[in-house]
Amino acid sequence: MMMLSQSDPQKIEYDLYRSACVKEFELILEQIGKLFKKCLKPYFHSSKVVDSLFFKDVFRHAANHGLISLEEAERWIKYRDNRNSTAHDYGVGFAEETLLLLPTFLEDAKRAILAIERVSSDDSSS
Numbered sequence: 001m002m003m004l005s006q007s008d009p010q011k012i013e014y015d016l017y018r019s020a021c022v023k024e025f026e027l028i029l030e031q032i033g034k035l036f037k038k039c040l041k042p043y044f045h046s047s048k049v050v051d052s053l054f055f056k057d058v059f060r061h062a063a064n065h066g067l068i069s070l071e072e073a074e075r076w077i078k079y080r081d082n083r084n085s086t087a088h089d090y091g092v093g094f095a096e097e098t099l100l101l102l103p104t105f106l107e108d109a110k111r112a113i114l115a116i117e118r119v120s121s122d123d124s125s126s
Contacts, residue, residue, distance in 0.1 A: 003017045004017035004018055004020075004021055004099070018095045018096075018099065019095065021095075021098070021099060021102060022094070022095050022098050022099075025079075025083075025098050025101070025102065025105060026083065028105075028109050029076075029079055029080060029083065032076070032109060032112045032113075032116075033055055033058050033059070033076075033080075035112075035116045036058050036059065036062045036067065036112070036116070037050050037051065037053065037058055039062070039067060039115070039116055039119040039120075040053075040058065040061050040062065040065065040067075042123075043061070043065055055077075055080050056077050056080070059072075059073040059076040059077055060073055060077075062115075067112075067115040067116075067119065068108075068111065068112060068115055072108055072111065072112070075104065075105075075108055076108065076112075078101075079101060079105055079108075082097060082098065082101060083098070
């Protein structure tokens with residue numbers, strides 16, 4: 001993100017850095033969802049039920065079980081909605097909208113990782 005902010009929007013480097021930021025956004029979004037599914041499995045009667053949860057439900061259940069706040073869950077859902085609503089425009093518009101979300105997204109991702117690590121360490125110590 002730092003390289004992007006230091007790049008001239010008229011140069012090809014800006015396009016490359018912007019694309020890299022967007023791809024990382026999408027990758028982190030999907031990975032956090034998958035990792036939260038693993039964290040939620042102890043709260044459900046079967047793994048199949050957790051595996052069948054929709055993205056929004058994963059984050060709502062994560063908030064219900066204290067892994068993240070309700071506000072964070074709503075932002076994760078918003079991130080996903082932004083991705084889905086602008087996916088048809090996978091060009092400059094989508095990238096620029098995604099870039100606006102990145103500062104908050106990165107903070108949410110850091111907190112999500114801490115929650116996932118906390119659950120993982122609780123599982124390994126029991």
